[in-house]
């Protein structure tokens with residue numbers, strides 16, 4: 505476990521436009537792997553650029569070029585994230601940091617975009633930058649090939665392909681990929697409901713992740729491909745994406761969950777000694793409730809249902825006190841703030857008074873819930 509923590513510890517490598525850029529130690533593994541793969545390909549001359557096969561270069565040159573190419577790919581990912589970050593800033597959102605993880609990067613915004621339009625712009629900025637980098641790289645590749653610098657052409661081909669892949673992959677419509685954010689912005693704009701839009705986009709993210717994993721396994725085991733490395737990579741990215749999408753969906757589900765504390769109103773309680781005449785004449789006109797919690801010093805003593813007062817003759821109203829006609833406290837008359845609304849509704853249907861008191865962990869009265877009369881949380 506200790507080793508895993510060391511690998512996940514983040515180090516700040518730079519500040520760009522005042523934005524801290526960090527990565528963790530796992531990133532170095534990917535760096536070394538990338539350098540090694542490119543160096544192997546260059547020194548064996550096994551790399552194809554279009555229909556042109558590159559001549560092998562010496563081992564030293566191969567390693568040098570591999571480092572240059574990998575740094576170029578690293579800068580491409582950084583440029584992609586920086587593009588998100590700067591668009592976020594243009595939309596008035598401060599940027600917490602840019603984190604580069606083994607499979608790409610993440611520009612962490614301090615808060616969520618407040619409109620679908622802002623969300624869309626911030627999301628699309630990254631892939632747009634990658635497309636531009638890809639176009640520039642391919643342009644330079646052509647120039648290098650025509651002026652007979654095939655190795656430079658090869659590097660530019662790798663950078664162009666890398667950026668193109670980065671742009672296309674990120675446009676897959678699954679949250680938290682950029683395409684998923686675009687999808688969320690569209691759904692959000694259509695329905696006006698950001699939570700539901702996030703949940704749907706997150707589910708799409710999980711689906712895409714599952715497809716990547718299945719595709720990766722197929723690539724590795726199918727006799728026609730036997731592309732172990734690509735298959736392994738696809739599975740790894742799939743697992744990583746699934747985890748991220750799942751946690752987003754889970755988080756939204758938690759927020760969508762209807763709990764009592766989200767719907768309850770502030771408790772209006774009467775004292776055990778309150779006269780019924782006072783309740784009817786002075787309190788009821790101000791507080792239209794079907795029942796009243798009876799409490800003293802925030803301690804619930806019982807519930808007084810108006811229904812129960814019907815059997816009380818009018819001439820006795822000024823002689824009767826709340827505690828004499830209330831229903832004494834019982835489990836069916838109160839819920840805890842974190843109880844589900846479904847549970848509370850079930851209770852209100854059955855307890856005969858159409859309402860429940862909400863009582864906190866330490867026993868104090870904190871809220872009131874009446875069936876059919878919830879204070880619905882305003883949706884943004």
Ligand SMILES: [Zn+2]
Pocket residue numbers: 584585588630631674682
């Ligand atoms: Zn992006």
